[in-house]
Amino acid sequence: MPMPESMVPPFWWEREQLCYDRGNLRFAGEGVQELARRFGTPTFLYSGRRIRENLARVEAALKSTGLAHRLHYAMKANRFAPILTLMATERLCGIDACSPEEVMHATGCGFKETDISYTATAVSNSDLDALLRFEGLHMNCDAVSTIRRLGQRAPGRKIGLRINPAMGVGYGENERLHYSGEATTKFGIYKEQFEEALETAREHNLTVTTLHLHTGCGYLSQQLPVWETILAEAKTFASKIPGLERINLGGGLGVPHTKDDTPLDLSAWAAAIKRTFEGSGLTIEVEPGDYIVKDAGLLLLSVNTVETRQATRYIGVDGGFNIAVEPAFYKLPFEPVATRLRQGDTAPVTVVGNINEALDVFAEHHPMPPIHEEDTIALINSGAYASSMSSNHCMRGQFREVLLF
Numbered sequence: 431m432p433m434p435e436s437m438v439p440p441f442w443w444e445r446e447q448l449c450y451d452r453g454n455l456r457f458a459g460e461g462v463q464e465l466a467r468r469f470g471t472p473t474f475l476y477s478g479r480r481i482r483e484n485l486a487r488v489e490a491a492l493k494s495t496g497l498a499h500r501l502h503y504a505m506k507a508n509r510f511a512p513i514l515t516l517m518a519t520e521r522l523c524g525i526d527a528c529s530p531e532e533v534m535h536a537t538g539c540g541f542k543e544t545d546i547s548y549t550a551t552a553v554s555n556s557d558l559d560a561l562l563r564f565e566g567l568h569m570n571c572d573a574v575s576t577i578r579r580l581g582q583r584a585p586g587r588k589i590g591l592r593i594n595p596a597m598g599v600g601y602g603e604n605e606r607l608h609y610s611g612e613a614t615t616k617f618g619i620y621k622e623q624f625e626e627a628l629e630t631a632r633e634h635n636l637t638v639t640t641l642h643l644h645t646g647c648g649y650l651s652q653q654l655p656v657w658e659t660i661l662a663e664a665k666t667f668a669s670k671i672p673g674l675e676r677i678n679l680g681g682g683l684g685v686p687h688t689k690d691d692t693p694l695d696l697s698a699w700a701a702a703i704k705r706t707f708e709g710s711g712l713t714i715e716v717e718p719g720d721y722i723v724k725d726a727g728l729l730l731l732s733v734n735t736v737e738t739r740q741a742t743r744y745i746g747v748d749g750g751f752n753i754a755v756e757p758a759f760y761k762l763p764f765e766p767v768a769t770r771l772r773q774g775d776t777a778p779v780t781v782v783g784n785i786n787e788a789l790d791v792f793a794e795h796h797p798m799p800p801i802h803e804e805d806t807i808a809l810i811n812s813g814a815y816a817s818s819m820s821s822n823h824c825m826r827g828q829f830r831e832v833l834l835f
Contacts, residue, residue, distance in 0.1 A: 442689035443765065443810055447477060448728075453771040455808060457728055458834035462769045465832070466806040471732040472749035472829040474817050476508075478516055479835065480726035485522045488683070488718060491696040495704040498713040502526040502547050504681045505536060507719025507814040508727070512833040514539035526681070526717035530560040533567060543567050547678065547717065549592055549642055551616055558583055570642040570678065572618050574627050581634020590640030590678065591627055591671075594618030595663040599656045601648030601684050601762065618643065624667065640715075641668050644680025648687075648720060648762070651695045657682075658702040665706055676713040679703070683721035687763050687811060694721070720814045727813020729754055729764065729829075733805045734784075743779045745801055750783030751790045752823040754809060754816040758789045764809035764816070766793050774800040781807070785824050 444450070448457050455462040458477040465475060485501065492499040502524040503517060509532065517523055518540030525536045528550040536546055543566030550557070553576045561567060562584050570590035571577045580589065594617055619627045631638050643664050649657060661679070668674055686693050703714055735746030745766075751758040766781045776797045783790040792809060801807065820827055 441767070442686070443767070447479060448810070450771060455767065455769040457808075460834060462728070462730065462808055463806055466730045466732070466769065469730075469830050469832055471730045471806065472753060473730045474510075474812065474829060474831045475728045475730065476510065476513060476723070476813055476831070476833045477726045478513075478833055481513065481516065481723060482520075482522065484722045484726065485517070487696060488716070488721065489523075491700040492703075492714065492716065494697070494700050495708070495714065497704065497707060500524060500676075500713060500715045502678075502715060502717040503722055504717045504719030505532055506818060508723045508816075508818050509535060510817065510831050510833065511535075511539050512831075513723065514541070516833070517541075518545075523722075526719075530557055533561065533564060537564075547590075547715065549590075549644070549678075549717075553579075555579060568640065570640060571627075572642075574619065574623055574630050577627055577630045577636065578634070581630065581636050585635045586637075588637045588639045589631065590642045590676075591624075591631075591638055592618045592642040592644075593624070593664065593667050594620050595643060595645065595660050595667070596620065597656070597660045597663060598646045599649045599653045599660060600646030600682065601650065601687070621667075624670065628671070637673070638671050639673070639675040640678055641671060641674060641676070642678040642680065644682065644717075647682050648684035649682050649694070650684050650686070651692045651698060654695070654698055654702060657699075658706065661702060661706040665710070668710070668712065674712065676715055677707065677710075678715040678717065681716065681718040681720070683716075683718045685721060685725045685811060687765070722814075724811050724814035727811070727816070729809040729812040729816060730769075731807055731809065733801055733803055733807060736801060736803050742795075743777065745779045745781045745798070745807070746784065747781065747792075747807065748784055749829065750785030750824070750826060751787070751792075752783075752785055752827055753820040753829050754783075754792070754812055755819045756815055757792050759819075763793060764812045766796060766798065766807050766809055768799050768801060769806045769808055772800045772802075784826060787823075 504526040524545040543564045549570040572592035731747035756762040778795040781792040
């Protein structure tokens, strides 16, 4: 028997378009259990409305700075073609791409070359040869080697430089999500190489018009003071480039993953940008991925095993870490929620996948209402870095994706 609506507790993640109605989970205006029956599992559901809202929220925050700005979507977060086509046809944003195939996929979904900002690492000669066929593409170089080889192929081109400010910021204290910091990383040009990078560009008649940085993923309001310090360091780099037109602040804007997380205050985020760059004359670019699509997605999974082993109650499902990697790789939770609330006490369970690997665990000791075999559960916040990072490990890589409007 479903739990009466009056007995349903408020959950931290509930909002309009993702909430319980008389004990049954609804998403994007539809009943989740019915969607699971219709499409089967595993299935990713994406809300077009939520994606639009998230993009509009970031755009409004940038507009509030009074600075010229441009928004790019980091498509590595989710490259599902209907999502990209939605963004392209409604002119909601540009694209941040990090491989030649991403550039071609984006153009195939409706984006123009001039809509795309390209930033990658360990760029090969074959990558450069493919990218240079797109004359309107803007390219940010993250190594002196890349500048040199690009200059040999296309002297006179306008480029960007990706820097590494040696400071990082991300979700909580999770260093796995830092692209720069105390430890040396593979990303970007450090202060010690910066003059060499500028000289290499000059030698090949390359004009540096953009400064780019990306220092981590998933930061929330608590991390904004550190992020503002990083902005100040970036401004120091920028002051050394005459005629600089743009500064790309990367992505990394996060969403809450647990009830203890404080959502990112976009007003405070925008105010930090304004304090740092007001009067600089620079166009501000950002390229969020997580913030745009993460909370716009659910992963539906069927429960096939409910069993207690020693003192642990296990819930086994028909998908694994190979199609939703963040809990295993980055210790970022995709919180499991019941699609149907039954009467009974909430109890801690451990939700595990169907891959023969010890790290295939979605949540440990997670409180859930009674769950039965053949139920459907949903993993929230699975709109980013799940389907796009999936593999066919154990030959269990099958899933569906559905965009809802």
